[in-house]
Amino acid sequence: MRTLTSAGSTLRTKRWGGSLVALLVAMVASITLTAPSTAATPATVTGRLVTDAGVPVDAMSAVLVQSGLPVDEFTTGTDGTFELSVPAGDYIFTGSDNFNTYSFISKPLTLADGESRALGDIEVFESGFTSPNARLVGHVYDPAGKPARGIQVLARTNTPLQGDSVVGGFAVTDRNGRYVVDTDGSSGPPVPGTYKLVFSDRFVVPETFNWGGRYSGDQPTWARASTVTIGGTLQTVPDVTVTRNGGISGSITGTVPMTNGTITVYDLDGEQVATKTGAAGAYAITTLRPGSYFVRFSSPDPAPGGGSPFVRSFWPGASSLAGATPVVVKANQFTAGVNQVLSNQLTAFRKPTISGRALVGSTLIASPGAWSLTAGTEYTYEWLRGITVVGTAPSYRPTAADVGKALSVRVTARLLDRSGVATSLPTAAVKRVSTVTARAAYRSARKQLVLTIRVAVPGLANPGGTVTVKEGSRLVKARVAVRNGTAVVVISRPRAGRHGYGLSYSGTPTVLADTGSVVASVPRR
Template sequence: MDNKFTLLSRQRCRWAAGTTLAVVAAGSPLMVANAAYAAGTGIVNVHVTAGTGAPLSGQSVTLYSTATGSPVQTAHTTDGSGDTSFTGLDAGGYTAKVAASASFREEYTPVVVIDGDGDVEYASASLLAVGITQGRLTGTVAKPGNRLDAEVRIFPSTATNASIASGEVGPVAYAGAYDYDYDYNDVAEDDWSTKLPAGSYKVLVGDDRSGDTVCHGDFYDGYCDGWEEHTQQVWVGSGASNDADHAGVVTVTAGQSTGTAKVTFPGTVTPTAPTRVGGTVTGAGGATLADVRVRLFQQQEDLSWNQITSDWTGSDGTFSFSTIYDYATETETPLPAGVYTVSFDDSRDEYGDEFYDDKATDYPYSPPEGVTTLTLGATGSQTANAALAQVALDKSSGLNGKVTDDIGVGHAGEISVYDTYGNRVLDWSTRRDGTWSIPATQLAPGSYKVRAYDDVDISSWLGSTAYSLATTFKVPVKGTATTGNSNLKRWGSIGGTLSFAATAGTDTSESWITLYDADGERVDSTEATSNGSYTFGHQRPGTYYVGATGWRYSSFDESDLQVSRVEYIKQFWKAKFTLATATPIAVGSGGKVTGVNIALGRTLKAIALPSIVKPSSVVVGTILKSKVGTWNVRTGVTYKYEWRRGTVVVGRASSYKTVKADKGKTLTLRVIASDSSGRFLTGNATSAGVKVS
């Protein structure tokens, strides 16, 4: 919103000498008043509006001459259109002052210049409101399915079917609600919010993800643009009528949030084609196997086979075929009736390849003679479960080992083998328990270094974190070499909360939480969630420091500079204010450190108290000097001093010479710290006492 005053386009109109009346706009009579103040025929027309652009009536306007600095006529009052006119003006410069009121601040218009008799000038003032003028309108949109992409349009409360259709009334604000869940059994849902001037409104919510259009007929012509995809829309509060005429009116109050009724669309859940061929793949002990490639073959008219699609088993070992891709139409179509078979290919080579009905094969890419088949009719399905046979791990040659974490738990992962010149030789997949063996047919005799990876631990060279210090393994011409367990370190995490000391007039916070390593280098940064919590996940074992900064402001602040914004003092965990003094946080392998909570404040505080510099014996006439101590902010801080005898202030300089009245008394030094930039609040601290002998 632009609340700054603006000058309307200057227009000049020459009138015949002696003319004393002019028409400003059609239907608006020119107000002639107080002609006794000036003898000329110039005219200044003043238009007064609120920051929203609405004309303001009843505003007191006084015209000043820039030559004298004094009023040229008595104050005028704006009419129902926000207009008033000053006539009978001599040549010269003029500015109009709109007086302050309970609702608006005082405002001057830019200077306009009357060039001579008959000149007409126009000035405009857009008044800044006193206090907060905007409120917030909120709501929630939901839809069954995996995707929500809704648009919210806010109309004036005067909106009707007819006024919208004619284009006379349109939206005054917009908002959006988006959720991409991709869980077809869930509900996509999101909140929306927008700031509006205080007033009354109607709310229209449209679902933006459908194939048809609602822009048919005359009713929607006035606001069809941008809504071509909406097949579902709701006028909030309109009931079964679902139109603007019957929509509920919601009132927005300045400085407050107003909620609207939740809108739940029926939704358009993407249909899932029924499974035609599916099953579960198991291995040793009946354990379900993930990462098994399943290929679907269809028999052709000439009895040959054609692979038409493939799938990977999920974590539960299941697979499913429902459709095939039709390249001619570029669409997915249901599996047709026919004769099929499937093959199973373990990506980790832990289990032997098979065709359906547990038929072992060395070549899962083409069905052999006599393969067991599955016949599909026009409807129905077939189940093709598989129980794969585990292949013994051959450790008779080459190099072998196991990918584990540092507590000995094995994990499926990958191995990268490098020669001693730093060249990558090969990559190898482990079994699901982390064991691996590379035969001599794949890895020639020689010296190698190995790097291990898995999905849950920190990848590392075996024997060290660096290649240059990693263990060298020698693969013999005869026999085998073993690396043993990889003992990968596990990721750790650091978490806590960030809070702010209360500041009147603010309702919104921003934060920046930073993680530093033992060398003081920034490792990561994040923001606190709406409830103040934060987490740094996937951190290597080591020593860390956490520091935070933050700001608060009023979400209703309408100023260009966001003058309500206040800054909080940077702080490290356990109320430390520099990285050098910050409390270290030790994260072990797999460690989850919680409770790293930081409470930010705005008040200057002494982290080392002020002190009095004195000789070994203090008597009457001794000069005492001050040390301000150490404060939580150092740059831009100024200090004042109060030397006190009990509660009585006896000096305000940086030093103090004791007097007779101090004899036998205890003196203290109170230091008052102030931020010269005004960002932080003034604080004070008092030294230990010194007794005067």
């Protein structure tokens, strides 16, 4: 049978339930049908299934039946429309609801070669029938309070993993989130006894994200679930709330050609909760409950060209769970952009770093960074002034030749036949160190206090820059030029007593700023 599509329809399937077959066989038993035409041009039947309020109904099957067998079937999408295509002949137009909520009245149709029959809007109705075998009734909702349709409800004595689990009742929620346990899941009525209810997605229609599981008493685990008793009368069970799963999406690629990739997902306790292996490139995992997860990327590919195999990595770039960043997953949506590029060589997940101050005579220390493999990995260092290598040890003391230039360190990591290279961010431009000293002299004849400030910079006679003088928070002199290492500040008619002055040297692009102080005594007149 052909697969048809229609504008706005989101679902097209060929499905047939045993109960519907029995119903249709009974309906057509007394009807004489004309044999199908051998003409090549099929007839088409179109229409739309709607509620009494005119709302389109999705996930209902519109079917043309002949001689008790379906000839064509169309499952409506969100717009409620259907399109059926069959040879000319006599048919019964009927249908069924995948969620066992709606029905509509079947009708006979006689179709000619090439005919296009438009049935228009066909109103569906709720049957409202409750079986006399019904023993449990309840509702399932989503966190927003909307009905959760298509949720399977099983009454079990224990979990399947515990073995010898007895299923005493079965139901599936309808479009209103309502379920009625009126069967044992096979051919009999519910079995009396004490059970726990397991709620899970029945996968009635394809969805990007399925419903997560839940247990009676609206509990997240079997151990915490409350018990229910199936007896001889109908009982109402407390409501349960289910949440749709979410997912992650992205890509897995390699620095050299990769055929297959594996994505493994762990919860925050480090327990594996999902894995997916497939062709390298784009991927999507849709089965994660809302929460935070770690993601591991690997490849089962053999070593490319006989070299080293790919090195696994945790997102966004870590060699272990300890260094990984959690991915937050929300209900009914993807967390996109969870990408990873794998290499068959060593990769620096965190660049090398430099600690210390970029000053002449000071010591800079290199850290190798964080690499994709660490056990047994050896590191070598190259200190760079621009592109010039100026040192090869894990530490380096800048010299006068480095003044005004930034330094970086390049680290080469090696492990057997694997290697990798990474370079740190540059330091600030290297500067010379300055020292500020001063002496004070009072000239009684002129009633002046003279501060002679010296800025000493090793290897530099005239460092330049300016000096600012304050007494407490009061500004005395600002930006006095330093010439040949000296700045002179004259304070006229200072008041008698002891004075403490703070000295601030501005520094220059190649000389570090510094501070100092001086104390002066002014005699009484």
